[in-house]
Amino acid sequence: MQGITGQELSSKKAEYLKYIHMQGDVVKTTEIAACFSVAPSTVTKALTEIAKAGYIEHTPYHGVSLTPHGAEYARFLIRRHRLVALILSRHGLEPEEACREARKIEQCFSKDLTDRMCTSLGHPMMSVCGEIEHDHRCCGSHGDRS
Template sequence: MLKLTKNEQDYLKTIYTLEGLSDEPIVSIQLVAKKLSVAAPSATEMIKRLSKKGLVLYEPYHGVNLSEQGHAQARFIIKSHRVWETFLVDKLGYSTEEVHEEAENLEHASSPKLVEYLYALLDYPVTDPHGSTIPSEVFWKKDEVEIPLSHAEEDKSYYITTLDSDAKAFFHKLKIKIPHFIRILERLQDGSIILKEDSGQISVIPQFLQENILLMQRTGSVASSLRTESL
């Protein structure tokens, strides 16, 4: 993802929100300016800048839309905001009323990596404390190669990096915790896989869901660094 200023991110978020609210195919600059409490000429200037970066499609005298890249950036900021609100309430005991202000600052200060780590730490929450849906797309990926669960090998350890909404619904429906650190115990004849989470929880994942769960292999590095530490 491009590195953007707080101001640029706020514009993308605002255009995203206005696109969702209006029936018009294009968002007027006046509306963007009003929403951000700035003068129309400075909104136009910023939108030209975002257009040069390929983040918006600007039609002079007409209005503005997000490009595909701008859309992804806006969704990332929204994810960052909502993940932080969830973290503040769930882990730090903030009240729902207090979190918006904090999240407004934290959303801009967070890298895609930090947001994805927090999101995983919180067990991939579906909504924030206000009930708004948290975008589930992953905006940061490790360099290592991800594989679908269907390609995992017995007796090897992995961590889950990506779950799509079907996979999440599966775990929610069974009312079991979404596993993170897993070991593949066995592949059954019908193609389903038995896996064991580090906590001891065992799940059976049917074949049709295995492409919806992406994994990365856990190498010996974690275990061996712990071993070195204890010497």
């Protein structure tokens, strides 16, 4: 919970987790494979590891769903993505480009760095690719750091 560094998952796995979060409920392996254009077995392997790390519940042949921890982590990943995209858009990139480039670089940004940039930007509500959710203790936005 409080121990997020932002590098727990490889970038591909993080992408899978974000995708699962955005799909909501139970997600099938094949669906993910199709979306990312990789073989289903590649996804299964990644999913198994993500499950082992505690972010998802994997019921073979039925799909995966987020654990509470996974949901929290996914929210962080999405917030980070949107913050990075926002910063890029403020440096001359068109919205779509900003979102695309953000996907390439976001995995390098630690939780701490993300939170500090968030603060520095004044906890913006909107990015170029969606709303930015600022939950409770996300980055001191609501002063409950005690």
